[in-house]
Amino acid sequence: MVVRMNMPFVSVIILNHDGRDYLKPCLSSVLNSTYDEFEVILADNDSVDGSIEYVRHHFSQAVKLKVVALNKNYGFAVGNNMGYQKVDPKSKYVIFLNNDTQVERDWMQEIIKKMENDPLIGAAQPKIRLMSDRNKIDAAGCTIDYYGRPFRLGNGETDQGQYDSISEIFFALGAAIALRKEVIEKVGLFDSSFFAYYEETDLCWRIWLVGYKVVLVPKAIVYHWGGATAKRKASMDASVALKYRVFYRRRNQLIMMLKNYSLSNIIKYVLPFGARIPVVALIRFAKGQSAEGLAYLDAIWSVLTSLSEITKKREHVQKTIRKLPDSEVMKLMISPVG
Numbered sequence: 001m002v003v004r005m006n007m008p009f010v011s012v013i014i015l016n017h018d019g020r021d022y023l024k025p026c027l028s029s030v031l032n033s034t035y036d037e038f039e040v041i042l043a044d045n046d047s048v049d050g051s052i053e054y055v056r057h058h059f060s061q062a063v064k065l066k067v068v069a070l071n072k073n074y075g076f077a078v079g080n081n082m083g084y085q086k087v088d089p090k091s092k093y094v095i096f097l098n099n100d101t102q103v104e105r106d107w108m109q110e111i112i113k114k115m116e117n118d119p120l121i122g123a124a125q126p127k128i129r130l131m132s133d134r135n136k137i138d139a140a141g142c143t144i145d146y147y148g149r150p151f152r153l154g155n156g157e158t159d160q161g162q163y164d165s166i167s168e169i170f171f172a173l174g175a176a177i178a179l180r181k182e183v184i185e186k187v188g189l190f191d192s193s194f195f196a197y198y199e200e201t202d203l204c205w206r207i208w209l210v211g212y213k214v215v216l217v218p219k220a221i222v223y224h225w226g227g228a229t230a231k232r233k234a235s236m237d238a239s240v241a242l243k244y245r246v247f248y249r250r251r252n253q254l255i256m257m258l259k260n261y262s263l264s265n266i267i268k269y270v271l272p273f274g275a276r277i278p279v280v281a282l283i284r285f286a287k288g289q290s291a292e293g294l295a296y297l298d299a300i301w302s303v304l305t306s307l308s309e310i311t312k313k314r315e316h317v318q319k320t321i322r323k324l325p326d327s328e329v330m331k332l333m334i335s336p337v338g
Contacts (some may be wrong), residue, residue: 043083122212125172126220141169171204
């Protein structure tokens with residue numbers, strides 16, 4: 001059933017880098033959404049596989065579609081932030097969507113209807129199912145433990161309705177995250193220093209701190225391959241792939257916690273976690289895994305040499321953004337296991 005009610009304008013940003021094979025099903029499904037008032041911005045991170053030419057040829061009649069060609073691969077955070085600069089000024093909501101997704105026709109309608117009915121929702125995630133098995137869940141929301149380690153709720157479970165209630169979650173998976181534009185203006189977008197990993201986790205943490213909620217909207221369904229980025233990374237030079245897997249994860253995890261935790265929880269959780277990283281590096285060296293050991297040490301060194309910049313970001317979060325104490329935000333986290 002096509003929606004004809006007066007609903008606010010939405011901008012959907014799809015970041016792409018050498019993902020031409022995913023673009024036709026992704027864009028076709030989004031452009032076929034039942035929601036009326038929206039645009040799609042394809043932000044291309046300097047693809048060399050002909051992605052832009054393919055889209056301009058096959059979607060030449062798609063009036064809702066804009067193509068933004070970036071001059072290099074800026075990564076997830078900056079690439080999406082640059083796409084955001086092109087949103088229509090009248091947009092009330094912005095949805096970031098991975099290029100290896102497909103959506104059900106009413107997905108946008110369900111998300112926006114819920115966000116319109118509850119002005120305290122700053123971000124929302126649809127129920128994300130696996131493209132490879134559409135009966136199984138990829139993520140019904142996400143959380144972290146006190147050390148910042150992420151977990152996808154429901155991952156790999158057969159969907160039997162166990163996540164069909166609208167619920168509060170710590171963060172929305174970056175594969176499909178809807179944001180209220182006025183909240184973006186309060187807390188900012190993705191941390192431009194991250195490049196890859198933890199961008200959406202950090203952003204949603206700030207959304208909670210400023211007093212808004214992040215929720216799962218289970219009636220909105222998105223399907224996700226989930227392995228597209230990993231496959232591209234696997235084809236990289238081994239040292240580059242290792243930097244993705246180890247360096248950015250550990251580095252960004254530490255930066256995120258340093259920015260968003262209160263001082264007492266930095267002492268309680270961040271310092272002990274950071275102290276473990278050199279130990280892990282030594283174990284990797286002892287096992288002959290020197291490249292991985294170096295990646296751990298590089299992560300710590302990057303944090304230490306960036307403390308001045310991190311401190312400035314932390315002061316902004318703690319003095320300008322924070323409205324809730326850690327005790328409230330940590331109710332959405334889980335206790336560490338192991």
